Amino acid sequence: MDHAGLHPEEGSTAIEARDCDFVLIGGGLASATAAETLRAEGATGTIAMVCAEPIAPYHRPALSKRLLLSAEARPPQPVLRPEVYERLEVELLLGTRAVHVDAAARQVRLDRGPPLRYGRLLVATGAHAVRLAVPGADLPGVYCLRHAGDAAAIHAAAARARRVVVIGASFIGMEVSATLCQKGLDVTMLAPRRGRFDVLRAPGLVRYFASLYERHGVRLAIGEATALSGRTRVEGVVLGDGRVLGCDLVIVGIGVRPDVAFLAGSGIPCEDGVLVDDRLQSGTQGVFAAGDVANFFDPVFQKRRRIEHWDNAVRQGRLAAKNMLGRNLPYDEVSTFYCEVFDRGFQFLGAAEGATERIEMGALDSGAWATLFLRDHIPRALVTTGRPAAETRAARGLIRYRTHIGRSREGAHSGSFSLLRVPSQTVLILQGGGALGAFECGVVKALEEAQLRANVVAGVSIGAFNGAIMASHPKGAARALEAFWSEVAMSTPSVSHEPMRRWLASLQAMWWGVPALFRPRWLSAAWDGQPAMAWTSFYDFSPARSLLEKYVDFGGLRTSPVRLLVNAVEVETAELRLFDSYVDDIGVDHILASGSLPPGLPWTRIGERHYWDGGIVSNSPLEQVVERCGVAGKRVVVVDLFSSQRELPKTMADVWSRRDEIIYAERIRRTGSEDAVLGEFRKLVEECLSQMEPMAADQLRQRPRYVDLMGDDPHVDITRIVREASPDETASRDFDFSSTTLRLHRLEGYRAGLLALQRADLARNLASPLSWRPGLT
Numbered sequence: 221m222d223h224a225g226l227h228p229e230e231g232s233t234a235i236e237a238r239d240c241d242f243v244l245i246g247g248g249l250a251s252a253t254a255a256e257t258l259r260a261e262g263a264t265g266t267i268a269m270v271c272a273e274p275i276a277p278y279h280r281p282a283l284s285k286r287l288l289l290s291a292e293a294r295p296p297q298p299v300l301r302p303e304v305y306e307r308l309e310v311e312l313l314l315g316t317r318a319v320h321v322d323a324a325a326r327q328v329r330l331d332r333g334p335p336l337r338y339g340r341l342l343v344a345t346g347a348h349a350v351r352l353a354v355p356g357a358d359l360p361g362v363y364c365l366r367h368a369g370d371a372a373a374i375h376a377a378a379a380r381a382r383r384v385v386v387i388g389a390s391f392i393g394m395e396v397s398a399t400l401c402q403k404g405l406d407v408t409m410l411a412p413r414r415g416r417f418d419v420l421r422a423p424g425l426v427r428y429f430a431s432l433y434e435r436h437g438v439r440l441a442i443g444e445a446t447a448l449s450g451r452t453r454v455e456g457v458v459l460g461d462g463r464v465l466g467c468d469l470v471i472v473g474i475g476v477r478p479d480v481a482f483l484a485g486s487g488i489p490c491e492d493g494v495l496v497d498d499r500l501q502s503g504t505q506g507v508f509a510a511g512d513v514a515n516f517f518d519p520v521f522q523k524r525r526r527i528e529h530w531d532n533a534v535r536q537g538r539l540a541a542k543n544m545l546g547r548n549l550p551y552d553e554v555s556t557f558y559c560e561v562f563d564r565g566f567q568f569l570g571a572a573e574g575a576t577e578r579i580e581m582g583a584l585d586s587g588a589w590a591t592l593f594l595r596d597h598i599p600r601a602l603v604t605t606g607r608p609a610a611e612t613r614a615a616r617g618l619i620r621y622r623t624h625i626g627r628s629r630e631g632a633h634s635g636s637f638s639l640l641r642v643p644s645q646t647v648l649i650l651q652g653g654g655a656l657g658a659f660e661c662g663v664v665k666a667l668e669e670a671q672l673r674a675n676v677v678a679g680v681s682i683g684a685f686n687g688a689i690m691a692s693h694p695k696g697a698a699r700a701l702e703a704f705w706s707e708v709a710m711s712t713p714s715v716s717h718e719p720m721r722r723w724l725a726s727l728q729a730m731w732w733g734v735p736a737l738f739r740p741r742w743l744s745a746a747w748d749g750q751p752a753m754a755w756t757s758f759y760d761f762s763p764a765r766s767l768l769e770k771y772v773d774f775g776g777l778r779t780s781p782v783r784l785l786v787n788a789v790e791v792e793t794a795e796l797r798l799f800d801s802y803v804d805d806i807g808v809d810h811i812l813a814s815g816s817l818p819p820g821l822p823w824t825r826i827g828e829r830h831y832w833d834g835g836i837v838s839n840s841p842l843e844q845v846v847e848r849c850g851v852a853g854k855r856v857v858v859v860d861l862f863s864s865q866r867e868l869p870k871t872m873a874d875v876w877s878r879r880d881e882i883i884y885a886e887r888i889r890r891t892g893s894e895d896a897v898l899g900e901f902r903k904l905v906e907e908c909l910s911q912m913e914p915m916a917a918d919q920l921r922q923r924p925r926y927v928d929l930m931g932d933d934p935h936v937d938i939t940r941i942v943r944e945a946s947p948d949e950t951a952s953r954d955f956d957f958s959s960t961t962l963r964l965h966r967l968e969g970y971r972a973g974l975l976a977l978q979r980a981d982l983a984r985n986l987a988s989p990l991s992w993r994p995g996l997t
Contacts, residue, residue, distance in 0.1 A: 235334035237327050240311075241265025242544065243336050245318045245328065246344035249530055250511030252277035252299040253537030254342055254544075259308045261545050267310045268336055270328070272345075273367060274315040276302065281530055283371040284395040285560055289403055293375045296368045318345075323487035323504045340506050340544040343483070343494050344537065347476035347512040347528060352387065356448030362470045365396060374471065378403060381469035385410055385457045387445050388473035391559045394429070396471050398561035401438050408439040408465050410457065422591040422603050428584045429561070436562060441465060476528060478513040491515060493526045498550045498803065500540045508544055510536035519552045519803050520620055521571050521600075531556045531924045546793075550803045554620045556924045563915050565922035567612060570601035570619045581639075582607060590615075592639070597624050609921055613931030614639045621645055621783075621849055622802075623675070646855045648674035648690075649842050652681020652815070652835040653861035654954030658705045658962040659943045660686050660859050662969025665698035667857070670977050674857070676783045676849060678841040680834040683859075684786035684814035685768065691784040691801060692772045704771050705966065708736045709959035725961060726952035734957045737764045738821060757822035761812060768808050777801040785848065787834035787841050788813040791823050796837045798844045857976075859969075860942040902930055941976040943968065 242258060242265060244251040251269050258267060271277065278296035287294055305312055313333070320329040321341070328336045349364035351357060361381075363374050378384070378400060386397045389411035397409040430440060443459040448470060450456065457465040478493035488504045489495040493515035500508050500516055509516075511533035518525045535553050542549055557568040564587075575593035582589040588606035592599055592615065602615040618625065623645055648667075650660050660683060667673070673694070679687030686701060693700040712728055715721035733739040738759040777784055784801035788810070799810045813824035813831035823830040834841070842858060869875045909917040920926055943965075945953075 237335040237337040239266075239339075240268045240336045241339040242267045242342070243328055243338040243340075244269045244342045244344060245321075246342075246346060246511070246513070247271025247273050247275075247277050247314070248344060248346050248511060248533060249277060249279070249299055250344035250346075250533040250537035250540070251342065253534050254344065254510065254541040255308060255310045256300065256304075257538045257541035258544065259310075261542055261547075263541075263545060265339065267308070268313060269310055270313045270316050270318050270330065270336075272315070272317045273369075275368065276300070276305070276312055276314065278368060279530070281558075283368065284365060284392055285399055287371050288375055288378065288396070288399045290375075293372050296371070318482050321483055321486040321488060323507060326506065338506070341508065342537075342540055342544065343480075343488070343502075343507065343509040343513055344511045344533075344540075345479040345482075345513050346533075347478045349472070350475045350477055352445065352448070352472045352474065354445055354447050356450065356454065357472075359448055359450050359454040360452070361450070361454035361468060362448060362472065364472050365392065366476070377469055378405060381467075382406060383467045384408070384469040384471065385465050385467040386471045386473060387457065388412075388475075389440075390473060390475070391557060393471075393473035394559060394561050396473060397433065397438055398436070400471075401433075401436050402562070405469075407437070408441055408467070409433065410441045410443060410445060410459075410465065413442060413444060422578070424580065424584060425566075425589070425591065425603055425605075428589075429564075432562060432564065476512065478515070478526065480513060495524075498552070499543050499548060500536055500551055501543060508540045510540040516551060518555075519550055520554060520622070525555070525571070527555045529555070529557050531558065547795075548797070550800070552620065552803065554616045556616075558922070558924050560919055563919070564605055565919040566603065566605035567922060567924065567927070568601070568603050569612070569616055570599070572601035572603075575600050581611075594625075598622055599625065605922065606918070609927045609931035611639050611931075612927045616927075621676075624781075645675040645849065646672065647676040647678065647845055647849070647857070648687075649840055649845065649856065649858040650677065650679035650683030650686050651839050651859060651861045652679075652683050652817070652833065653839075654682055655957045655962060656861045656943065656954055656965060657682030657686055658965035659861060659969035659972075661698070661701040661705050662966040662971070663859050663941050663973040664690065664701055664969075665966075666970050666973025666977060668698045669974075672857075672977070674782060676785065676845065678785040678787075678845045679814070680787050680839055680841050681815045681817060684811050684834075685764075687784050687786060688768065688772045688774075688777075688806075688811045691777055691780045691782040692774075694780055694782045700771060702966070704767070705962055706959075707767065708734065708957060709962045710734060710957045712958040712960070721958070722949075722956050722961060723952070725958035726955040729955045729957050730952070733759060735763060736767050737761075737957075739763060757818065758820050759822075761816065761821050761824070764815070765808055765812060768811055772808070772811070774807050777806050783849075785841060785845060786810060786814040787838070787844055788816070788824075788831035789834050789837050791830040791832055794837075796834060796844070797831065798841070798848055800848060856938045858938060858940050860940055862943075905930060939976055939980040941969075941972050943972065 242263065244254055244267065247269065255267055255269055277299040279299060282296060287296060316333065317331045318328050319331050326338050328338060328341065330336070349366040351364065361377065363377065364370060365374060383406040384400050386393050386407065386409045389409055393409060397407050401407045433440060443461060443463065445457050446460050447458040448454050449458055449464065454467065454470050456467060457470060459465070480490045480494060483490050483494070488502055488507055493513050494502060494509035496502050496509045496514055496516045498517045498519045500510055500514060502509060512526070512528045514536060515524055515526045532555060536551060539549055539551050554570050559566055572593040575595050577594040579592040579594065581592065590602060590604035590607045593601040599615060599618040601619065602612065604612055618639065674690065677687040677690050689700050689704055690697040710729065712725040715724060731740065738761050740759055741755055778801060780801065784806060785798055787796055787798045789796050799806055804810070809824050809826050813826060814834050816822060816824045816831060817833035817835065823832050840858065909920065
């Protein structure tokens, strides 16, 4: 709904603020994406979008290309159709600027109309172009390109101009120079003294594009503009060495600065943008930022960054909206820049600063070429043009998950290297199952003997306990796990009848507890003074806290070469939450939370939230691994503690046992029909591309969105190591912590691991060396 003409005149008397659940300041891609995501995620409150421009959010990449090149001026393509805003009940305040924010009062003052009192605030005001600060910079004929109005003015001026100087050789300078050249103007591109196209970071690519521009007639000049000359309008650009570049049109593309002036005195921390964390949340309660204005902590590169690109605006707008609803998700995407010049499109992924090695793939003469930047054998960035989308997507995964490519680099400089053949990570999935977790200990021993070491360990419940110990002992996990389980083991009566022995051991644990893990509340109820009706669990979990602190160096998890993922479910909201050692400061409470299975064990508090065992929702975190880490090039090993197939139960005990197996067995919700629909969608896209001009189709295949949607993930190798239940196993098997049973579980896990390795032939496909340490930038 467009309320652009419904505001009182500027300068009117103070008006009482009106309430709005979500206020989005900024009329760009980040705000529009956030508004759409809020509704998609179930937001029911009011949403207002404050847009400084008189038109709804539109796609800006076309401003420097298609809109300038067109014979007649055209309006830009909107991000969402007008009826979509109506359907989503998003109030558009067009032609309206935010002039001040009072974070303490949660109010936004506008240049027109009443202030807005917000529940959640998103700052997505983008950035403004840096003006040239030299004499003559205010002459007619000098433009910057940032908004639709700028594009319209440049389009009109280009129709009258003959010679243009583009000051700046960044992405915007490259695109505008190419577009105006194609439009028939005489173009000179002025690059700073640090070099031409330095943004590309690859000497070979710099030479290629320099040659491309020269072939099309664009002159490349090196120097600094010290003045602009002309009497009534611009006639020349004066350089520091005295040269003058004659022109009748100047386009300045020397960078942008975030739009944060209106936040002065607001209480919202700003420094080169709005300071936010890796959740895109400001230190000020209820305030988020996304897009060009967001100065965020990047967990991939472990440093603060501010990204100026539409792809980043989309991703951050989407994630900020989810976090405004309390999702608390990290922004760990790999930054992507896309640029089109003449008939070439190229992408720049990641951050090449500090790279110590480059691997070149393909040949520029063929039009398909890429450079991979590495530091300590870990991919940091990629520049690519004309290469397959699947390769670009694979590179994004290697950068995002900080994959040590180790021996996969063999052949890197001989032309035989392929990113599609690099296994990005080995992932070990550990389920919950109480005492059955000793089986996982045996599996780890078998994997270690085969020199198959996990890069990522994802666990739930007792699997989280085992995973934390593995991440804390990356080179001796099996030994540490064996010591842990030896300490957990209980002494129980020796009984010759095996089913009776197991039943008595389980009964002992239920009644007296497991000293190393939990103790019954009824044994201490007399002196605790808490009536049984007030209990929220049957056992006290504090012994497990001491045991975990003994075996896990929680302070070292962030720098471990093994990434730890554990999940737990929030009691109040029923939301499944994934904790990531490379993102979260995982402590003992996170591991306890993953194992807090009700009603036996109490919830665990982390901050202001309370968590139960994640196995209530999903006992195998494979889906969470896919969502967080992707699947490209992954080698996945799943340890199944509960069989997914079993004959029909014959007794009530069998029924209880089978019920638990069905509840806790590993399964993935994504169905074959969904894969089929996705496959048909991709075929349709390729059919559409086949109807386009080949050059235009090739350019589209280089765009980030195409790479995301159409870059097929390489095959995922999943190996399952299944624990086969014994015929006389009871429903209380997960409570049998007797030393005899735990020793048997470890032996069974070891044998099952060896057998699975032989069948899958994994032993010949060793994982990457454990030599990476996060935090290097």
